[in-house]
Amino acid sequence: MYWQPEIETLPRPELESLQLQRLRGLVERLAATVPAYRAKLTHAGVSAADLHSLDDARRLPFTANADLHEHYPDGFLAIPRAQVARLHTSSGTTGKPKALFFSRQDVDQAAELIARCLLMTGCVAGDVLQNMMTYGLFTGALVMHYGAEKAGLLVIPAGPGNSERQLLLMRDFRTTVFHTTPTYALYLADVVEKQGLDPRQDLALRKGFIGAEAHSEETRAKIESAFGIEAYNSYGLSEMNGPGVAFECVHKQGMHVWEDQYLLEIVDPVTGEPLPEGTAGELVLTTLNREAMPLLRYRTRDITRVLPGPCACGRTHRRIARITGRTDDMLVVRGVNIYPQQIERVLMGITELGRNYLILLQGLDDMIVKVELSPANFDGQVDRLVKLQNRVTERLRAETQVRPRVELVAPGSLPVSEGKAKRVLDQRTL
Ligand code: ADP
Numbered sequence: 448m449y450w451q452p453e454i455e456t457l458p459r460p461e462l463e464s465l466q467l468q469r470l471r472g473l474v475e476r477l478a479a480t481v482p483a484y485r486a487k488l489t490h491a492g493v494s495a496a497d498l499h500s501l502d503d504a505r506r507l508p509f510t511a512n513a514d515l516h517e518h519y520p521d522g523f524l525a526i527p528r529a530q531v532a533r534l535h536t537s538s539g540t541t542g543k544p545k546a547l548f549f550s551r552q553d554v555d556q557a558a559e560l561i562a563r564c565l566l567m568t569g570c571v572a573g574d575v576l577q578n579m580m581t582y583g584l585f586t587g588a589l590v591m592h593y594g595a596e597k598a599g600l601l602v603i604p605a606g607p608g609n610s611e612r613q614l615l616l617m618r619d620f621r622t623t624v625f626h627t628t629p630t631y632a633l634y635l636a637d638v639v640e641k642q643g644l645d646p647r648q649d650l651a652l653r654k655g656f657i658g659a660e661a662h663s664e665e666t667r668a669k670i671e672s673a674f675g676i677e678a679y680n681s682y683g684l685s686e687m688n689g690p691g692v693a694f695e696c697v698h699k700q701g702m703h704v705w706e707d708q709y710l711l712e713i714v715d716p717v718t719g720e721p722l723p724e725g726t727a728g729e730l731v732l733t734t735l736n737r738e739a740m741p742l743l744r745y746r747t748r749d750i751t752r753v754l755p756g757p758c759a760c761g762r763t764h765r766r767i768a769r770i771t772g773r774t775d776d777m778l779v780v781r782g783v784n785i786y787p788q789q790i791e792r793v794l795m796g797i798t799e800l801g802r803n804y805l806i807l808l809q810g811l812d813d814m815i816v817k818v819e820l821s822p823a824n825f826d827g828q829v830d831r832l833v834k835l836q837n838r839v840t841e842r843l844r845a846e847t848q849v850r851p852r853v854e855l856v857a858p859g860s861l862p863v864s865e866g867k868a869k870r871v872l873d874q875r876t877l
């Protein structure tokens with residue numbers, strides 16, 4: 448099922464010429480309306496007339512996180528203040544927040560993209576979506592909310608936390624889809640287990656939209672089996688509207704990026720040079736159709752690659768692989784580069800382990816990994832635990848090249864956050 452079939456299946460040559468036309472219009476408009484971009488474009492010596500093909504996009508200046516801070520609060524606003532309909536901020540996982548403005552048309556366009564995503568996963572009018580993301584300045588909840596309403600779903604604006612109430616709502620209103628972070632999905636799975644619920648019998652859930660945080664296939668598998676659902680990876684960032692930038696279709700082989708709205712590039716995170724198609728690097732996105740705050744070549748810092756070939760669903764918009772990490776998430780432990788997601792993948796692949804973990808960096812350069820046991824394995828049998836502990840240590844060493852100290856802890860004993868999880872505590876005295 449398609450929401451906008453003509454656009455979603457637009458043949459690539461037409462899609463690309465639409466992109467080029469939009470890109471030219473965008474550059475022209477930015478030069479005229481946003482002094483910060485006028486300066487950047489002048490400095491790069493490039494104007495709309497220089498864009499003869501999409502390859503020429505590489506001549507355009509990047510926009511970095513630091514630019515948004517420098518021009519905070521409204522230096523990148525491209526329309527008069529009186530035409531702004533909504534303000535969001537980024538959740539500020541890294542540093543102070545960034546302000547993001549939406550015109551009325553931007554609000555509507557973001558909702559259209561979500562509607563495309565929902566139909567792409569097989570949602571239909573009549574589905575009940577329980578939105579467990581944080582409502583407020585964060586884009587995650589509101590953008591999904593508007594899109595799901597547009598697609599004809601019944602939306603329950605539950606917000607995060609209060610798991611007992613979440614389950615009550617799910618039961619009483621026959622929720623068929625939930626939208627949440629991987630962290631909260633795993634936490635809720637524990638609560639379901641503790642309450643002795645059988646989601647396949649007691650709940651009407653069929654799908655989960657899992658986003659806002661990097662997570663592995665192993666985590667997806669855990670979420671799917673705990674709830675008896677299909678879980679779809681949902682990628683977005685506030686700077687690009689929030690959710691709805693890239694989403695999996697029913698085939699779950701990478702996330703389609705809506706290329707009529709976003710120009711997608713993969714660059715070398717160090718040099719900024721474009722990489723050959725299929726090579727992993729930093730995702731760079733340009734908003735092609737946004738009014739209030741268009742961004743040129745925004746450095747997302749997220750690492751991914753473009754997947755080859757067309758998708759069986761018939762959509763022509765290219766797919767990106769699961770995000771493997773964020774350039775600024777990388778840890779350097781004893782001179783070795785480690786992404787927290789490598790650790791997550793190992794832990795979530797070991798069935799005796801539970802669903803929550805914490806990475807502590809302490810002392811001179813020690814890595815301690817605390818991980819909860821699964822409730823079924825928490826019977827205090829020390830011998831078995833020593834074996835398990837050794838196995839976890841060895842797997843982590845093989846994956847990261849650093850031998851951590853592994854501590855197995857009781858189910859439910861590690862802190863849980865309502866929004867994005869804080870998985871790494873760096874307390875090193877280096
Ligand atoms: P902040 O940058 O402050 O965390 P956002 O809420 O805009 O604010 O978060 C966007 C970031 O969240 C993305 O750049 C990416 O790192 C991460 N993210 C969002 N969705 C996913 C996903 N499905 N997989 C991996 N990472 C994701």
Ligand code: ZN
Pocket residue numbers: 696697698703758759760761762
């Ligand atoms: Zn597809």
